[in-house]
Amino acid sequence: MYVGLAFERRHPAGPHGETGMQKHRVTFLPNQKSIEIQRGTSLLEASQRADVFVNNLCGGEGVCGECRVHILTGERQYSDRASAFFSQEEIENGFVLACQTKVLSDLEVEIPLESRLEEEQIMTGEGRESAEIQGGTSPERIPEAPFYPFKPLIRKVYLELPPPTLEDNVTDIARISRELRRKLGWHSFDMSLACLQHLSDTVRDSDWKVTATLAKDKGRFRIQKIEPLDTSTRNYGLAVDVGTTTVVAQLVDLRAGKVLGVEGSHNLQAQYGEDVISRMVYACGKGGLHPLHDAVVKNINTLIESLSSTCHVPREFINAIVAAGNTTMSHFLLGLTPCNIRLEPYVPTADVYPQILASDIGIQINPRGVLETLPSVASYVGGDIVAGIVASGIADHPQIQGLIDIGTNGEIAIGNNEWLVCCSASAGPSFEGGGTRCGMRATRGAIERVEITDGKVKVRTIANAKPRGLCGSGIIDCIYELVRNRIIGSDGKFNRAIKDPRLTLEDGIPQYVIVEGDEAEGGKPIVFTEPDISNLIKSKGSIFSAIKALLGYTGLSFDQLETFYVAGGFGNYLNIPKAIAIGLLPDIPVQKIKFIGNSSLTGARLALTSEEAFEKCVNVSRSMTNIELSNYQPYMDEYIAALFLPHTDRKLFPSVTY
């Protein structure tokens, strides 16, 4: 293998003590954050400790090439893997993979633009933000969330109690329970010891005027706390979508269910791996569970701090959180070992999670505030999909409807108010910009739209910045335009007979130049290669065959689908006709395909504000049948047939005209 040359003498970090107790200072540019760290630590770990984000898809295995950094001063080392990701010139200039580079001296390290975490279009809302409506082929607007009666998970009730007399000297807690029964009609109430310990003083100091906070848990009501005087107007809750890429929280006023604000942030777990698999590998290996648990808790606390400040709601007035996430995220959030989720036969620790005090896992709301995590269905069908089913209303109507959430995995559910089936297909990182030579996440400078006409390429980038690479929607556009212009065939191979200056070869690999080097950020051309196309075909084939196999399992055909909801961040930016044309989505009338936005967040909010919605989530998670695709032969057959553009069976895509 080709091995790059370092400027300075190679300094091996052998087993002979050089990596001992000596420490070095590493300073990261451009933000000048610096950390003193033990000699021999990897540069990636140093950046994590310094809270400096460096992209990292593979979890530090040296295979994704995302953690490119530039050593400005200090000692460097050879990296066997460098040649796969850097030109000779870059290597000579000091570019290294952070995960493969050990700290052997004081260092000054620049994080180049492409390795930095930048502001992304985080879907904080339930609507379609920055959406461009596609003329006559535009999908319908997001439907309203279904109606559920307003009965929040946690309620505050103000009580004016009659003071005790010799004739009526029941205990303090019995007096409170009696008044609660009168007001609410419930039968009995559990209570915590903490709530009893100062009760006697509380009721008397406040002249028998108190506010009880009640949580519902498994059909029983628990008195969480008794506060002096009337605090019933101070009752807030948080709905949280714990996504692999982003964590989004809504602050809700639990007096009436009004959403006061919403904030999103990148999942800080990204520093331990871009997707759930690499994070599990990290957590179940040397890294352990704690960093991943801590990261998502930090995410949520930061969102709470921000929402609390923006909406002028003190944190201690927040009494409840409902979190929805995929099964792995839910495990990380609660500190449950997720290691067997990724190993056959794919067994999570739990699919139903206990109601806990948010403070038990370090989340900073009211110390007696509760956290509910929406139940999962299986290892790869989590509470986010359950929330989506409830948010879309699929389980409420007799019509057959479907839901898909496309990310590294594509989770698909189909059913109605009588039955529900679901599955999860591994899509690979294509739709998130991974596995593609010039792929990137949907951040500033990412090409999100491509049009090719008569050999001319028109692109549009996020924030209209200088192009840096291709994000998911850009990649789909690319493939569609290439096949429409017959530059590639149905098999995804370039038509080498064509004379097009943009069609070039690099190291024998055919590629199409989308943006010339002089027009691109960084000066290098943005290309789309034959292997990129092959990866994308596998990804779309996996998703489409999963939809088809799942429908086949139920004995239905595509035309029996009343609605097909597309949820999640990627879905939101998808051009539906093009997604159909490349064979990612089934060829059904475009008006039947509806964007549903961040339905995980919507479902979490419904569960926060309505007991019925919460119970619906529990019932959906219990009753939905999960089909394990890796174990389902029809899926494998469908998959092979789907590795064409749009499909080997053109009859499945009658509307596709190219």
Next chain:
Amino acid sequence: MYVGLAFERRHPAGPHGETGMQKHRVTFLPNQKSIEIQRGTSLLEASQRADVFVNNLCGGEGVCGECRVHILTGERQYSDRASAFFSQEEIENGFVLACQTKVLSDLEVEIPLESRLEEEQIMTGEGRESAEIQGGTSPERIPEAPFYPFKPLIRKVYLELPPPTLEDNVTDIARISRELRRKLGWHSFDMSLACLQHLSDTVRDSDWKVTATLAKDKGRFRIQKIEPLDTSTRNYGLAVDVGTTTVVAQLVDLRAGKVLGVEGSHNLQAQYGEDVISRMVYACGKGGLHPLHDAVVKNINTLIESLSSTCHVPREFINAIVAAGNTTMSHFLLGLTPCNIRLEPYVPTADVYPQILASDIGIQINPRGVLETLPSVASYVGGDIVAGIVASGIADHPQIQGLIDIGTNGEIAIGNNEWLVCCSASAGPSFEGGGTRCGMRATRGAIERVEITDGKVKVRTIANAKPRGLCGSGIIDCIYELVRNRIIGSDGKFNRAIKDPRLTLEDGIPQYVIVEGDEAEGGKPIVFTEPDISNLIKSKGSIFSAIKALLGYTGLSFDQLETFYVAGGFGNYLNIPKAIAIGLLPDIPVQKIKFIGNSSLTGARLALTSEEAFEKCVNVSRSMTNIELSNYQPYMDEYIAALFLPHTDRKLFPSVTY
């Protein structure tokens, strides 16, 4: 008032800074425990901090005279109250009340015998220990505790789980729940987060052979923990009677309900006051709740340590505790403010207590072990009486039966399987040796039997030691013998016409010499005074009138009582015929009066070993009607009528012949 003289110059501890930050060392004899303490602290507090027990009935108010200590070296001060408790000679020799004396120099302090905590006859058993059967008038042996099906509060179930496969890949916790349902037939199981967090590793590391520990709480089953391999044989529980005077614990093997051992100790709260009232005064005043809570927790931990060592059962194998105590003790145990129990209208914080982790209040058993506190009925009818009702079987049969537990309060319950009424009468400290010139608790040297024949007095002391004073049963004997010999009349006044050298006057107060000074420990005669008799008549009058008023409330008469159970430490040493003859107990056939021993402990054990018994306790506490005597006019009328020996209405005591 007569004020004693001190040896040394009086050193006032005024408000001018002399009590500032200076420290002195106080050494207590005979056990040489020593402590450095801030100048100005009371000697009683110093003894408490040094963990040296000094008797103290009044909670440090300077009125009971129990905390006599002897200052051997160091500076002393006058005490206005000393003259009431010490002779001039004692004062000059350095005797002081610890609670009224401030530490103003280094001190050497001897705790005299009478102020020390000594081994008492603690009723650890459910039987009658060291009982002497009184010939033909002996009450029956303690009846067997009623039968309840063996279903302990906490159960361990060994599970051999089928490992997951692709066809059966339910979550780890679902696999466990399914197997538990198969084995036990229950429907659903709650679980704590702690139990889930390492579950995934536990089941796999132990090759799917695990033991689940299950707790029942309010009709639901909670999985407390999952341990590797088969630990089902290691399941122990503790029944605890938290008495005002003593704390007694039984260690029970929860595989079959076998009692392995029993230990008792003095309630360490005694240092803050002898009875519940003075302890509440302490807790609700300067002292605060913590010392009392901590004391009883320390009691229980010490008993656990001792039982654990004697029975070779490691503490972490103990998975459950059921505690029974009066309402104040239950509040102290759980750290609930008890302050409104003693203030009209006598309102406790709670009568039903939540199941908690024992570790939450610092009790050292398995960290996931639970603690149940048996429910109370009212401020002065606690879980100990509820336990007694269940232990006696009163609530199980149609016959009318009664239960009495005599201490500082006399708690009385009457009823059957359809109804139950109860009340609590303040008896004062007479039956525990208080309020009596030469009274003492039932410890070594206490006179427990007295016989007077032809002017000759025969006494028997505990442990056959040299007589030191009169304990409760001795006092009852005394009164009975004095009235039988016509030395006192029915009104409790000495017959001054009698010429008896033992009948003397001191400071104008008539008294009867039970033991001459030369035969008594300490050299001073042990006497029984007219005020002592008056106090005892009030005490017995209070108890008897409560029994009569309670029966009257139900519309019943004494002869309708099928059985009258006498519970508790004092009851155990009572001479029944004499107790009837002085008008303490109703004049019913002696075979209807049955000692039931420490029925609080028995009831706690039943609740520990049987769900049904536990539920019976809850139902008894809910359904029993408490009559507040202070608010019940018939009681006041009965009380006045009962201030005679045996009673103003001799027809109530047909069998009494003197």
